[in-house]
Amino acid sequence: MMQIIRRSVVALALLFGAQALAKTVEPYPLDYWALRDVISNVEISPDGKHVALLKIPTKDGGPIIEVYPANDLEGEPYRINSNPMEIQRFFWLSNDVIGMRLRQKVRDRIEGFNQGVYEYLLASVDIKRKKMKKYDQLGADMENILPDNKNRIIFSYLPGGDDSKISDAFRPRTYYELDLKTGAKTLLLRGKLDMGQVEFDREGDPWLARGFDVAKGDFVWYQRITDRDKWAEFYRQSEDSFEEFTVEGFDNDKRHILFVTANNGHDKVGLWEFNVKSGKFGELIYRRSDVDVSGVRRHSNRWKETDRIAGVIYPERNNVAVEYIDELEMASQRQLEGVIPNAHYVRINSRSRNGSSMTIYNVGPRDPGSYYLLHKGKLTKVGSRQPLLEAEKLADVRYIKYKARDGRMIPAYLTIPAGKPPFPAIVLPHGGPFVSELVLYDEWAQFLANNGYLVLQPQYRGSRGLGLDHYTSAFVDGGQGGYKMQDDKDDGMLYLVDQGLADPDRLAIFGWSYGGYAALVAASRKEQIYQCAIAGAAVSDNQMQVNYYRARLRGAGKEEQLAMWDDSISPVERVEDVNIPLLLIHGSVDQRVPLAHAEKYRKELDRYGKSYKYVELEGADHFSNTLFFDHQKQLYESMISYLHEDCGPQGL
Template structure:
C-alpha cells in the first residue's frame, strides 16, 4: 500500500507512493503524523511511480513510467514531473525542443537525476537523450518551469553521467559495442566543468575487473568493483595514477550491493550488503551511532534507515521480520520520540504469519548452496510443498517477508526457495557457476534442493507443485517437461518457454549482447543455438503430464507475452490440461493492484484444485 517513502530535507514532511483502488498516488504526511494528503495521482493501470526525490523542502520530483509498443515488443517509457508538496504547480520535466520529436524516440527517453545541486534549490542536473548528440546528454533543468540548458556535447557516446559533490559532471561511462572480440566499458573523466575529458579506465565485459563508479571526490573515485577480492566491494580509486587505492568496505562472504548516499546525494556515507537481511554499514561513527540506536529501539525487527533529514534529527526507519510485513517507523532524535507511521501491508498486521527458516545443503558436485523453507502454521501432518524458484536468474531470495510465500503458507503449503548457482550476492564463484547453465546445473540445483528436503521428512512429497515467475517460470516449465511424473501442477508467471527467442530479442540491444553470450549463449552460433533449443520447454510439451497455469501481463517489457502465448498454443495442440490468463495492462511484476489480486486468487484456486 505504501512504498518509496522519503523525508524532506528540513525533516518536516514524509512523501511516499500510495497504491489504492484509484491507482498510484503521491502523498505527503507531516513527520510523526498519520495524516495523509494526496499531492498527485497517475493513471490507473497505465502508469507506475518508480521513485520520489525531494529537490528542496517544498518541491518533489516524481519518476514515473508506462509501457509503449515498439518494434514488436513493449518497452518502458519514463517521465519526470515536479510538484509542490501541497499539490500545486505540477510540471512535466521535458525539454520543450523535444515535444515535436518522432514517437520512436520515446523508447530512448530514459531520464535520470545526475545531481540535486545542493547550492541551487531551483535546478537539478538531468541525463536525457539528445537527438543532436545521438546519445544521452546532461541538462540543467529548472524544476519550476522545465527550462532545459544543455551543459556540453556528448562526444564519446557516454550513456551514464556522474557528478561530484559540487554538482560538476566529472565522470562518464561509455559502452563500446564495436569491439569484435569483447564489448568494452570506457570510463571518461575530467577534473571540473572547464576541463577536457580524458580516458580514465577501460575494461572488457566479463573478462576483467568490474568497475562501477558511484561518486567522485576530488581526485578520488569511489567504485563498486570485484578487484582482487572476487566479490563486489567499495574501493577508493586514485584517478591520477589509475590505480585502486584501498578497500572502503567489503564483506568476507557477501557482495556489497550498493552505496549509501547522504540525503542530498552528494556524498557516499556507507555501504549496503545482504546476508539474510539488509545490512547498512556507515563510514562515519556518528552515522553508525544513529543506526545502532535505531536497531536498539526496534530490536524485535530487522531494521534499516530509509532516509533522514539533512541534520539527521528526523529518521525514517523500515522494520520487518520474516513473519511480519515491512512497516515504516519515525524517530525524532531531538524530541527523543519514536512511533509507527504506516505498514506496507496494513491488512496483514497482527495476523499469524509463517516463519521463514534458512538452510544450507551440498550438491552432488560439492557446491554449498543456501535457501529458505517456510512451513505453514498449525499444519496437521505433513503439508503439500510449493517449490518456488526465484527469477533473474541473476538475483537471489532473502529471509524477508514475501507476500507470495506468506500467501502460499497461509493456504497450508510449505514453501521451498533455493539460491541456486547463478544467484547474486554471494561472490563471483557462486554467480559465475551458473553461467550458461540454464536447464542444466541451475535446474539440477533446484531438484537437489527438493531431494534434500525429502530427507528432512517434513513435507508430503507426493503433493509437490512448482510455482515460478520470470526465470522461475522457466524452471517450473522445464521441471514439468523433465520430470513429468514428479509434480502435481505447474504455475508459470511471465515465464520463459523459448530460450532462443528470449536470446534473440535481448541480442537486439547492444548493451545486452555480452550478457546474453556469457550467461545464456550466442544466438548466432550453431552449437549454442542447438543447446538453447534443447533446454527450451516449448520443444517438449508432449512430455508434460501435469496441469499448467500460465499468467502473463500483456505489457510485460522483460519477458514478451509471446513466450506464454506460443507455449499455450503448443500445449493445446498436444491436448495438455493448461489455462492461460492475460492481463491487459499487466507488467512483468504484476504490480498493479487489480492484476495482483486477481493473480493471487487464480493461483490459489489452481493450487487448491491440484494439491488438496
C-alpha cells in the first residue's frame, strides 16, 4: 500500500509564486460570469461516427443538443430542441439514438418542502430518422442503458409522489424496461421497503439490492450473484452507524467478490474486497491515513467494460487522484495529461465501442471545463463551458491547513487574486454542511478573486471525506453550528491575517444554504472580525427547517440533523446582536430552504432597526441549475455593489 507523505502548510513564497508579483487583473464584465455553461455534456456515439454536445447558444436561451460527424466538427450540426421542455442532460443509447432527461416548469410556487416547480421526463431522439419520443412517466431516472441491446433501457421512479413520510434514503423504487421504438414499458421489479433499491448488470439482470429492516432498524444488502433465481442477504448495518458501506462493483473474474468503500471499523474509508459467500470483508485494497477513499474510477469504455473498475479515487489537495488497478487505463490517462492544455483533472468521459475514439474533459483552477475529441489519432478541442474566461486571467487555487483554536487541523482551499497581499478576503463556507467539497474550479471563488478578493473555503468540522472523527465532531457533543463550526471559519480568516495574506480591516463572509446560515451567525457574533456578511438561501430558523423533515429522520441521519439544528445557534433568535451590515439573497421558489426563512428574518431585522439589503431572485430555486442568466447577473451585481459600497465604513 502507498506510503503517505505528510506535507507542511505551503510557505508564503511558494503559495503565491509569480502571481504575487503580477499586476492587478482588470475584472471581467459581470455578464461573462452570469452565463450558464455554453457547452457541456460532450459525448461520442458508440460507433465513433458522431459527437453530440449540449449547448446554450444565447445568454437567455435554452439548451439544445448539437450532433456533428466526428470527422467534421466545423460542419452544420443536426440540432435537437425540446421546447417547451428544457434538456437537462443526454446520453447515447445506441449508434443512432440519444436519450435525454427533460424538465419543464409547471407551477409558479413550490408545493412544500423539496417539492419544486419543475417536472421531469425521459425522452429519446433517433438522429437518423430525426424523430423524438417522450415517455410519460414523470420523475423517471435512467438505471441502465443495456449496452448490448440497442432498443431497450431500464428506468426507475419513486412511486407515490413526494408525500411519503419515509426519507428518500429508505424509499423503494419501481423498475421498468422500456422499448425505445414503441414506448411500451414492462414492469421488472416493484421495490418494497425491505428490499427496494436495485442495480442491474449489463445484461439487465438484477444483482444487488438494498432495503431496510424496520423491526431491527438495519440497512440490509442482498445479492443474486450466487443464485440468480433468488435474493440472499449478505450484509446488514445498524441505522445508528455513521460508518460508510457502499458496494462499488464486483470482480469480473470472481463475481462473488465485491468491491466496497467502507470504514470497516476505521476512521478513514477504504476500498475493500467483500465475499458474499462468507459475508465477510476480505483484503484491504487501498486506504489512506489523511482522507477517505471517495469512490472508484470505472473503465473508460462503458460499452465493452461496463462493470469493470479501473482505479480508486481520493481527493489530493485541490485535485482528484486515482490509484489505478488497470495499467492500460493509467497509461492512457498519463498520455492525455501530457497533451491537454492547463491539464488538471483530466478524464475520458466517453469512448467508442472499439475504444479508438473518445471525448476528454479537463477542469481546474485555470480551466472552467474544456472538452476535447480524439478521433483517428487527432486531438481537437470541441469547446469550453465558459469560453470567454481566459486561463491567464483566472486565479490559482492552493490547498492549506491551519489550526483551529481548540487545536483541530482544518484543511482549506485558497483562491488567490492577482496582485500583492494583504488582500481583502472573503470566507466562502460550503453548503450542506455534511458534504465533501473538492475545489477544482469554483465559479463563485473565481468570480470573487477576479474582482480582487482572496477567497478561503474551509473544510470545517462536519465536512465529509476527512474521516469519521472530523465528520462527527460537528454534532456528537451537541450541534456545533454557530459554535466550533463557526470558530473554524473565523480561525481560518485570522490565520490568513496572521500570515500577512489578508487585511484585518477588510474581511467578509459569503455563503449559500448552510453557508448562508453561517453568514447570519457571523453577523451576530460579539467578537466580530467581519465588515459585512452576504447570506444566500440561508436557514434563519433552525426549528422551522428541521421540522420540514423531522418525522422522516431515523438512525444516524436523525442524530446528525437533529443534533445539528436543535443544539446549534438559531440566527433568528440572535437578530438583536447583529452588528455588521447584511445582504440577504433568496430565490422566490426555493424548495430546500423556503422563502419563509428570509421573510421571518427580515421582520426581525426591521423590528430591531438593523441595516440590511434584500435581493429576491424571481423564479430561482435553491440549486445552481435553476439560476438562469438574469438570476446570476442580478446575484453578481448585487454582491459586487454591496462589497464595494456597503460592506463596512469604506466598503471592502
